[in-house]
Amino acid sequence: MSRWRTAVFVVLGCLVLLPGFSPASADLLFPDQNTASESYYHLRVEDGEIDVRVDMLAQPASGALDEVWVWLMPGAKEITVTQGDTTLEYEYEGVEDGLGVMSVALPATLKGKLTAEFELRYVVGTQDIPEFSIKPGAIESLFVSQGAGSFVLIDVPQHGENVVDSGCILGASQPGSVKEEGYERWVCGEPIVAALSADNPDVLERCAKMSDSCRQRVLDFPISAWAQSVTDPSLQGRLKTTIELGRGPVELELKYFKSDAAWAQKQFDVSSAALPKLEGLFGWEYPWEIALLRQSNQIEFVGAAGVAFPTEGEMLIAANTGFDFDEEVTVHELAHQWAGYNLEQKWVWEGLAEYATTVLAPELGFTMYDRAWDSYGYDDPLATWYNGSS
Known part of the structure; x- marks a missing residue:
């Protein structure tokens, strides 16, 4: 589906109800740093696992920046953080049945307009949490972003029964490696942009091409996407x-x-x-x-x-x-x-x-x-x- 949810029967919902996320942890969104990021989720539905890659660009918001804070999916494992050929040190705090958060130590202190880039990779295995249900044959999950400045990209198997959050848009770029594996890639940025532009093809086209104007920016919460994929009948x-x-x-x-x-x-x-x-x-x-x-x-x-x-x-x-x-x-x-x-x-x-x-x-x-x-x-x-x- 490429359209924003056009008619909603409202109940009650709030991100602070997410396990491991509270108003206190919202303060960690993170006043000393500015970031732009792309989080790639490759859903291996048959295996009940998700391969994750986060490309992060960080800059100090004010003063100096020695470390960068990053949100992770629940149950992150096989974590690596690299800057080119260099492996970076990190401290990871997993939260039982909730989001994880980690601090990445930068090789050099950033000041002013200096920036640093690094890549985070990890795997999410089977999860039995209401908001993150991941098991062999069926994945129905929220997907973690890095708040303001984020894109989330979700690769779903074309042969699956798929529903991607309708604030997400089928990506204009479908890399050969994605297509060759029988997947398609969806781009998820600022949900409000999609909501207000559901009938504006020019805006939707720009967002499908990952224009910076479509990055998550209004909501600081580290959640901007959801998908369901079932391959086991x-x-x-x-x-x-x-x-x-x-x-x-x-x-x-x-x-x-x-x-x-x-x-x-x-x-x-x-x-x-x-x-x-x-x-x-x-x-x-x-x-x-x-x-x-x-x-x-x-x-x-x-x-x-x-x-x-x-x-x-x-x-x-x-x-x-x-x-x-x-x-x-x-x-x-x-x-x-x-x-x-x-x-x-x-x-x-x-x-x-x-x-x-x-x-x-x-x-x-x-x-x-x-x-x-x-x-x-x-x-x-x-x-x-x-x-x-x-």
């Missing part, structure tokens, strides 16, 4: 049926992790019933030949229970959110296939998707989650909401 369940709609037969499919089979069946049943009802409610035909839902265990980490791609007929939905509204989320995301880019204002997208879900909930047999909207005190007519409510 035994780990992924599929539910599939054909739904007759106005345009003719539409293939409805839900791809899920088999450990959540009961949840998946419930979402599939409500999807099968909802599609024709949504078409009748909106009054125009479903626009795609497919309706593909994929389970994601990661999207709620960035504050979403569901994500819709209204130009593709695809959706991501989360299981085990801790809220009793999974069917509501599923119908809401399906509704975005009617209420999306075809509408001028995004607030209308969300309003219509929520309206459709509310209207159909009794027919589909679920109760809407009570968000106590009445307690907020808004009583203005809906027509006035475009310019805000008093």
Whole structure:
């Protein structure tokens, strides 16, 4: 997928909830240094491992710089740090079930505008952490950046079932070594740039070519990308049926992790019933030949229970959110296939998707989650909401 998440069902999410990352550790982002970096992740999905290379350019922010701080993925092993032919010394602090951080000792103190470059390599093995699930045949993980000044590049096997964070863009440069191994490379920079430029091909092209203007810069957090890749069919369940709609037969499919089979069946049943009802409610035909839902265990980490791609007929939905509204989320995301880019204002997208879900909930047999909207005190007519409510 090349488009930014265009319609999101919000739950609650914050990077400070990441294991090993706290407001205190955020202070380590790192006031004495300025860096530019490219972090390359090569997903060896069958082996349940990731090869990592980080190319780092560092400069003192003020004063002198004797060491450079670097973030690492959980469980980093086989670590090497080099500057040309020279091996650099480092101190590594791994955090159980969380990010690692290391300090790299520079061969010479940097002052003023002097810079230093070095290369970090390591391997990430099997991890059983909710935000970093890495096992043979299936990887679903966040990917560590170096905060401001970063690009993250993710190589995924072309034969895998892949979903790459839609703030990432298929790279304009696909090196021969990547293609020859049957991989494709995705470029992930500043998510906000992708979000604001989803319909601007010039910006997306520059970001695909890794223009410096697309580097991560607004968010200092050392996370900017996510990907899912499954190569072992035994780990992924599929539910599939054909739904007759106005345009003719539409293939409805839900791809899920088999450990959540009961949840998946419930979402599939409500999807099968909802599609024709949504078409009748909106009054125009479903626009795609497919309706593909994929389970994601990661999207709620960035504050979403569901994500819709209204130009593709695809959706991501989360299981085990801790809220009793999974069917509501599923119908809401399906509704975005009617209420999306075809509408001028995004607030209308969300309003219509929520309206459709509310209207159909009794027919589909679920109760809407009570968000106590009445307690907020808004009583203005809906027509006035475009310019805000008093």
